[in-house]
Amino acid sequence: MMVSTKGRYGLRALLVLALYYEKGPVSMNVITEHQGLSRKYIHTLLTLLKNAGIVNCTRGVKGGYFLATDPSEIDLYQIIKALEGDVSFIGTAEYKRDCALTKECRIKEIWKDLDENLITMFKNTKLTDYFS
Numbered sequence: 001m002m003v004s005t006k007g008r009y010g011l012r013a014l015l016v017l018a019l020y021y022e023k024g025p026v027s028m029n030v031i032t033e034h035q036g037l038s039r040k041y042i043h044t045l046l047t048l049l050k051n052a053g054i055v056n057c058t059r060g061v062k063g064g065y066f067l068a069t070d071p072s073e074i075d076l077y078q079i080i081k082a083l084e085g086d087v088s089f090i091g092t093a094e095y096k097r098d099c100a101l102t103k104e105c106r107i108k109e110i111w112k113d114l115d116e117n118l119i120t121m122f123k124n125t126k127l128t129d130y131f132s
Contacts, residue, residue, distance in 0.1 A: 003084060009037055010045040010083040011076075017055065018071035018127050025057070025064030045083065052082030067127075077122035087122060088115050 016034045020026045031042050046065055049055040054074060057065045067074065080087055090111045 003080065006045060006048075007080055007083045009035065009041065010049060011079055013037075013042055013045055014049065014054070014067070014071075014074070014079060014127060017065060017067050018074075018131070021067055021071055025062065025066045027064040031065065048082055049079070052078065054078060054082060071127040074127040075123050076125045076127075077119060079127070080122060087119055089118070090115075 012035050013031055016031050017026055020030075028039055028042060031046075032039050035042065046055055046057070050057060050065075053068055055065055056068050057063065077087065
């Protein structure tokens with residue numbers, strides 16, 4: 001599995017929101033200044049995160065984006081799934097196909113175990129785990 005720029009930059013934007021968590025909504029300008037990314041790209045990422053229930057926003061002079069829950073409750077699995085889709089090395093559809101080599105082929109089990117371990121690690125890693 002390779003995390004795209006969408007996943008990496010989305011995580012960076014969330015870290016900004018986590019830093020400001022107790023201070024209220026964060027304007028788009030603050031997020032873009034922190035990350036050096038275009039407003040359009042940040043908006044696209046935050047929309048995906050909003051649709052996943054990770055981020056909320058308010059309008060108005062003091063409006064902006066904010067985390068829907070405490071950053072200590074948001075895990076990397078939620079974030080990566082919202083931005084990248086399913087978390088898998090080869091795709092879950094591959095598990096259902098028969099191995100072309102032989103009926104005794106166990107390679108699918110290896111990939112499935114790797115996926116399960118990756119998902120477990122992502123679920124156990126919270127947004128706040130890397131704060132100083």
